[in-house]
Amino acid sequence: MVHVVSPPLARQRALVTGGAGFIGSNIVASLCATGEWDVIVCDWFGKVSRAGAPDDKWLNLAKHPIADIVAPERLLDWLAENHSDLDVVIHMGAISSTTEPDVDLILRTNFMLSRDLWEFCGDHAIRLIWASSAATYGAGVDGEASGDPDDLASLEALRPLNPYGWSKALFDAYTAREVARGFHPPQHVGLKFFNVYGPNEWHKGDMMSVATQCWPDVVLKRGVTLFTPDNPDYPNGAKRDFIYVLDVANVVLWLLENEDVNGIFNLGTGRAR
Numbered sequence: 001m002v003h004v005v006s007p008p009l010a011r012q013r014a015l016v017t018g019g020a021g022f023i024g025s026n027i028v029a030s031l032c033a034t035g036e037w038d039v040i041v042c043d044w045f046g047k048v049s050r051a052g053a054p055d056d057k058w059l060n061l062a063k064h065p066i067a068d069i070v071a072p073e074r075l076l077d078w079l080a081e082n083h084s085d086l087d088v089v090i091h092m093g094a095i096s097s098t099t100e101p102d103v104d105l106i107l108r109t110n111f112m113l114s115r116d117l118w119e120f121c122g123d124h125a126i127r128l129i130w131a132s133s134a135a136t137y138g139a140g141v142d143g144e145a146s147g148d149p150d151d152l153a154s155l156e157a158l159r160p161l162n163p164y165g166w167s168k169a170l171f172d173a174y175t176a177r178e179v180a181r182g183f184h185p186p187q188h189v190g191l192k193f194f195n196v197y198g199p200n201e202w203h204k205g206d207m208m209s210v211a212t213q214c215w216p217d218v219v220l221k222r223g224v225t226l227f228t229p230d231n232p233d234y235p236n237g238a239k240r241d242f243i244y245v246l247d248v249a250n251v252v253l254w255l256l257e258n259e260d261v262n263g264i265f266n267l268g269t270g271r272a273r
Contacts, residue, residue, distance in 0.1 A: 013067070013086050014256075017042040017075070017117075018093030022201040023131065023193070023245055025060035027090055030249040038067040040086075042075050042093060060200045075113075079120055088127040088187075090252060091117055095164065098135065103163045110167035115174060121185035122178070128185040129255055132172050132192040132264060134241070135165030150190070150264035152176040172264055179262075187259050191251070194268030198245030211242055239272035 014031055018024040019041030031037040045057050070078045072093065079086070095109045114130060121128040138159040155173040160166040172190055179188070197209035214224045248267060255261055 011038050012036060012088075013038045013040065014088045014090055015040045015042060015070070015079075015086060016090045016092060017072070018091075018131075019043050019066075020045055020057045020060050021092060021096075021203075022060075022198075023196055023248060024090075024092035025057075025200045026198065026245045026249045027092065027252050028061060028066070029064055030246070030253055032064040032066075034253070039064070040068040040070060041066050042070040042072055042078075044072060057203050060203075076116060076120070083120070083124045083126060086124075086126055088129065088256065089117055089121055091128065091130040094131060095167075098162045098164045100164065106163045106167045107170075110164070111170045111174075114171045118171075118175060118178065118185065118188075121188075122183050125186050127187035127256075127259065129187070129189045129191070129252060130171070131168075132190040133165060133168045134192050134194045134266070134268070135162065136160055136169040136172060136192060138165060150176060152180060155264070175264070184262075187255070188262050189255055190264035191248075191267040192264065193248065194241040194243055194266070196243055196245050196248055200245070209242070210240070241268035241270065241272050243268050 014037050016024050016028050016031070016039060019028045019039070020043035024041075024043070028039050028041060031039050041061065043057070048056055048058075091114060093109070093113075095106045100106055117130075118128060120126070136155075136158050138161045150172075152173060155169065155176050158169050160169050175184070175188060175190065178184055195209055195211075197211035201208050201212055217224050251267060
């Protein structure tokens with residue numbers, strides 16, 4: 001009897017920047033769980049704070065088969081050496097703190113690197129999915145988007161309230177101009193995350209989601225205190241749209257299965273709480 005051994009199915013390769021972080025690590029986990037992707041992570045891990053501490057970033061990836069680790073300072077060199085078998089860049093890496101005072105650092109990380117990735121992916125026909133933010137909307141007064149939310153006029157009308165939101169808005173508008181002139185990766189999707197919560201965000205400290213920061217008080221049945229802004233229009237505090245991080249990961253998986261979907265989209269539940 002002759003046994004015919006079928007060749008293994010070709011696996012796709014994804015590079016996830018910020019892949020050890022909160023949203024990035026959940027996307028990595030979801031990709032690995034499909035069994036169809038080799039996942040490369042670009043991130044810094046820092047030092048171990050204490051054995052088994054939940055805020056050690058390496059723990060976010062410890063359960064998953066990672067194909068390679070790339071230091072952020074080597075990212076562009078790694079891409080130049082490995083782009084031929086890379087299918088998608090999922091760009092979650094960013095300075096995400098809304099209180100970060102170093103604007104030059106924010107721009108280098110959130111705008112300039114994102115611009116370089118856009119150009120590289122466009123040149124080499126690699127799909128690009130990136131993290132934008134609801135922070136691009138600012139107070140939602142002068143900069144309220146009208147018409148298509150990803151058209152250039154709407155994007156340029158936004159007025160973010162901090163350098164983080166501004167850096168994200170800059171890149172979104174940049175991509176719209178590039179698309180208008182006919183240069184873009186084969187798939188190009190920006191996701192404006194609203195308030196994402198869920199596992200793997202302990203390392204974020206004060207920048208953890210409100211839901212996660214309040215959870216210990218909920219478990220212990222203590223009162224939960226939320227700040228009340230000095231705005232007479234919100235006497236009981238402001239509302240936010242919260243979305244679970246695994247729902248975010250599922251949207252990314254759906255986009256990978258629907259390569260014809262392009263643009264910049266809000267990613268939330270559509271319901272403020």
